[in-house]
Each structure stands twice: as C-alpha cells, then as structure tokens.
Amino acid sequence: MFVKSYRSMSKAAATRQIILLKAFDLIYRNGFQATSIDTIIATTQVTKGAFFYHFRNKEEMGVALINEVIKPTMEENFVRRLSNSNHPADDIYALMKYLLQASPDFQVQYGCPVVNLVNEVAPGSDSLHKALYSVLSQCLQAVRNSVQHGQALGQIRKDVNAGEVAEVIMMGYSGIRNMGKLLGAVCYQTYLKELKRYLQQLV
Amino acid sequence: MFVKSYRSMSKAAATRQIILLKAFDLIYRNGFQATSIDTIIATTQVTKGAFFYHFRNKEEMGVALINEVIKPTMEENFVRRLSNSNHPADDIYALMKYLLQASPDFQVQYGCPVVNLVNEVAPGSDSLHKALYSVLSQCLQAVRNSVQHGQALGQIRKDVNAGEVAEVIMMGYSGIRNMGKLLGAVCYQTYLKELKRYLQQLV
DNA sequence: TCTCAAACATACTATTCGGTATGTTTGTGA
DNA sequence: TCACAAACATACCGAATAGTATGTTTGAGA
Numbered sequence: 001m002f003v004k005s006y007r008s009m010s011k012a013a014a015t016r017q018i019i020l021l022k023a024f025d026l027i028y029r030n031g032f033q034a035t036s037i038d039t040i041i042a043t044t045q046v047t048k049g050a051f052f053y054h055f056r057n058k059e060e061m062g063v064a065l066i067n068e069v070i071k072p073t074m075e076e077n078f079v080r081r082l083s084n085s086n087h088p089a090d091d092i093y094a095l096m097k098y099l100l101q102a103s104p105d106f107q108v109q110y111g112c113p114v115v116n117l118v119n120e121v122a123p124g125s126d127s128l129h130k131a132l133y134s135v136l137s138q139c140l141q142a143v144r145n146s147v148q149h150g151q152a153l154g155q156i157r158k159d160v161n162a163g164e165v166a167e168v169i170m171m172g173y174s175g176i177r178n179m180g181k182l183l184g185a186v187c188y189q190t191y192l193k194e195l196k197r198y199l200q201q202l203v
Numbered sequence: 204m205f206v207k208s209y210r211s212m213s214k215a216a217a218t219r220q221i222i223l224l225k226a227f228d229l230i231y232r233n234g235f236q237a238t239s240i241d242t243i244i245a246t247t248q249v250t251k252g253a254f255f256y257h258f259r260n261k262e263e264m265g266v267a268l269i270n271e272v273i274k275p276t277m278e279e280n281f282v283r284r285l286s287n288s289n290h291p292a293d294d295i296y297a298l299m300k301y302l303l304q305a306s307p308d309f310q311v312q313y314g315c316p317v318v319n320l321v322n323e324v325a326p327g328s329d330s331l332h333k334a335l336y337s338v339l340s341q342c343l344q345a346v347r348n349s350v351q352h353g354q355a356l357g358q359i360r361k362d363v364n365a366g367e368v369a370e371v372i373m374m375g376y377s378g379i380r381n382m383g384k385l386l387g388a389v390c391y392q393t394y395l396k397e398l399k400r401y402l403q404q405l406v
Numbered sequence: 407t408c409t410c411a412a413a414c415a416t417a418c419t420a421t422t423c424g425g426t427a428t429g430t431t432t433g434t435g436a
Numbered sequence: 437t438c439a440c441a442a443a444c445a446t447a448c449c450g451a452a453t454a455g456t457a458t459g460t461t462t463g464a465g466a
Binding site: 407408409410411412413414415416417418419420421422423424425426427428429430431432433434435436 | 437438439440441442443444445446447448449450451452453454455456457458459460461462463464465466
C-alpha cells in the first residue's frame, strides 16, 4: 500500500486518511454496500461527526477512496512498473506476476479492489463510475504506452494495435481476478502462461 | 430466459418461481446485498410469509436462485450451444458473440449475472460459493468438451490443453463483462476480435 | 492571548433490514 | 365431506442503516 506517514500531514488530513484506509480494507474484503459507516468508525478512533465532516455521504467517501487511495496505489504498483522500461513485454509479464502473486495487499479470495468496485458500484453511481473509469484509463494508458514503446524499440510488431493489446491484457486480468474467487490461485498460472504466449506472439 | 410456464406447475411451485425470477431481475441490476426481501415482495404479489415458507433465509434463496434459475439458463444459453457441434471453434465464437450481443436478458451496464454474483458473494458465503462453482464448472466443462471434440475431429491441434483453453476463454468473458461496465459495448469488439484470433491459432 | 472557524464528539432519528410469531386459507387424500 | 398439513397472510420485532442536530474542542492567525 502506498501511504503517506501520518506525521507528515495535518491532524485533519491524518483523520481523513485513517478513515479512507480502514474503508479500503473493509470494502476490499466485504464490498461497498456491505461495509457500513458504523463499522468503519467502530474499528477506528474516528467518530461519526468526524466522518461526516470529511465526507458529505457514503458515496462521496467512495469517490475519495478511489481518488486518494486506490488511484495512487495503482500508480505506485502498476503504472510505475511500466514506465521507463526497456523490455516492455517482459515488464508487462512481470507486472502481472507481481500483482497476482507477490503483491502483499491482495488476496486471491477477495480479488482485486478495482475490479470488485467496478462490478459492484459502477452501474449504480455516476460519480463512482467516473472515478473508477479514471483508474482503469490510467492502467490502460500505461500498458498502451509500454506497447508503443516496445514498437519504437523494434521489440513489438508495428502492425499490432497497442490500445487493443492493453484492453486484452486488462480484460484477462479482470477476468482471472474474478475466476480466482471460485477456482483459487491455481488458475492464475493459466493466465500467466497464456499471457506469456500472447506477449511472445506480438514480436 | 429459460422458464417453465406457470400453468404447468403447482401453485406453490409457481409462487417459488415468481419470487426467484423477480429476485434474479433485481439482483442482476442492483446486486445481492442491495436487493432486499421487502423489495422483492413489494414488486410481486407474494407476501413475506410466502417468501419465508419457501426459503429459510436470504442466502438460501440465493442458492435456489443460482440452482433453479441461473444454472438452467446457462444450460440453455451456453452449454446447449456447444453440444453436438461439428465446428467447435466457430461455435465457441458464435456462442460468445450471442452472449455479448444478442442475448436479450443481459445488458452491458449490468454485466453478466454469474460474474456479478461471483464477485460479490463468492468470498463471503460458502453455500453461494459452492452453487456458483457448480455453474462455472458446467460452463468450463462445455468449452473443454467442445475443444476436445474439435481435437478428435482434427480441427484443433492435439497438443493444446483443452482445460486451459476453456479457462482462458471464460477468463476473457468474465473480464470483458467487467470492463464493459466502464467502457461500454465497444470493448466487446476487442474481445471478439481477439477471441477469433485465439481460436484460429489453435488450429 | 484572544478569536473564531475548522475539526471533531455525542446523542438522536427515521427508515429499512432480515427474520419471527401467529394467525388464516387452500387443496387433497381418506 | 372432513381432517389436516401445506401454503400463504399479517403484524410485529430488534438490530442496523445513513444521516442530522447540536453541541464541544482545538489550533492557527491577528
């Protein structure tokens, strides 16, 4: 997780961060609807007054959670790992392997927080939809840039559509995060194996 | 949707079916948690007494929903379309094209009911997990059988692992159902295009 | 040091939730 | 036709829910 130290921010900002981090944890494991504000404040030192001082309602808290916790986390764990890369195909594979197997924040049974939120709340809330779209776009863009860089380096064929490749890869990632909840981590192997084959075939 | 006519069943069975069909509709569009029993009975002629006569609790209703509505629907719309096929690769492609573009029950913004349920409830309930696993297994098996049949017919290479192919295809389907909620139906094209390429490459 | 708004704390509320208690109706086999 | 269980109907309950009303504390600038 990518987190500022509480000492480096004002007390109010720290309170806000405590709420968002606890909300992230609970929502990741139980879902957005199933996570109540009462539970969030009961498992922190924060009171209801503080919660509703920082956020007008639960939905706005969700938007802040996406923009202020999830998005920076994806920038740190996803986008950054594909920037300044001299071997795009290898780095994309390594990124996915890291996300699926090494990342300490994610568990197989709970999937990926972004994928979960997209599934649960994107259809029902415009503001959450918009915030999630921004996160996904950022990831798609990172893969796309990486592929295009690979093309510039002559490592990837010029006739492949970098944007489509990005969609295919993210699609596979979302899907395997979903299926992993039923089949367990073994199916991650199938995805990684197929991803490797797919990337090799772009040469 | 695959539904028996109410006239062909007892009144009690019809009541049960009315509950499950309405529950399916509401849960598909709003999620399991967000769909209350009160809403289900308020939008039907069914009373709370009838609901809890047929189901001990909400979770058991969910299990019945999966086993008695979703599973038969998938048998009708998924498994059946891959059985007795003489051109497996073409039929798998046609199946996905149908599910994504022609099926009247599904909408892009709401994704796929099975994928949605897997994401929302599989981690939190053993009984729902088990029921959903049964549905996914059934679909995986159908694809796998189809691929193996293609191998027997000499249309698909013998060295491909049919089980892994099934996982890859279902993974892509789950993923695109998720991403479709953010990107809209346009990204379905990318999946279908990639699926076609993937299937051709199995020859 | 004083002021005052930002930041929080506490108590409360209206509504909704899953579920139960206790009835009444309905169909069906003897 | 009558007995009786299956099938339903109604009223209710305690807990949980998002959100509000109304305070008190705190810290930073004048």
